[in-house]
Amino acid sequence: MPSKELKSKAPKKFLLKNVNDLNMCVFIVKRHLEMGVREDVLALGGRVLSAIPAKGVSHSSMFEVVSGNNDPCIVVFATARSEDTEEIIGEISKKYELYKKGNGKAFSIDISGYLGAKALFI
Numbered sequence: 001m002p003s004k005e006l007k008s009k010a011p012k013k014f015l016l017k018n019v020n021d022l023n024m025c026v027f028i029v030k031r032h033l034e035m036g037v038r039e040d041v042l043a044l045g046g047r048v049l050s051a052i053p054a055k056g057v058s059h060s061s062m063f064e065v066v067s068g069n070n071d072p073c074i075v076v077f078a079t080a081r082s083e084d085t086e087e088i089i090g091e092i093s094k095k096y097e098l099y100k101k102g103n104g105k106a107f108s109i110d111i112s113g114y115l116g117a118k119a120l121f122i
Contacts (some may be wrong), residue, residue, distance in 0.1 A: 021082035024111045025089055028054070029104040031072040033096055038076065040095065044088045046080035073104070079111065 025046060027037050031053065038048050052075045080088050089106045098104040 022079055022111050023082050023085040023108040024049075025078045025080055025085060025106065025108050027076040027078070027092060027098075027104065027106045028073055029076065029096060029098070031074045033104075034074045034076065037092060037096070040092050041076070041078045041080075041088060044080075044091055045084040046078045046088050049077045049079055051076045080108075082110070 025041070027041075029037055034051055038051070041048050054073050054075050078088075085108045089108060093099055093106050096103065098106050
């Protein structure tokens with residue numbers, strides 16, 4: 001799978017007042033891509049919360065991901081400022097070609113109300 005190199009940069013540091021609305025970014029990728037996705041999320045300003053092994057990358061339905069018997073995959077949960085979310089998901093989706101069938105999925109969820117979530121960015 002071809003992948004282009006993202007610009008290597010240190011994680012963005014923010015003051016508490018610069019962190020307002022938050023989103024959770026969810027990436028479902030093949031297991032061997034986990035470290036690359038983790039590093040890219042950090043380089044683009046997000047923070048990885050956890051990564052959980054799963055089975056299969058669905059070819060059709062999101063619900064098949066947890067029960068499919070395809071390639072081993074990993075579900076990476078990260079949090080990001082809402083203004084950075086589109087760039088993070090877009091760059092990682094392009095780099096790992098998640099837009100192609102069977103390569104994975106990426107989406108975001110609004111989590112602004114979670115107590116203590118901002119602490120990851122300080």
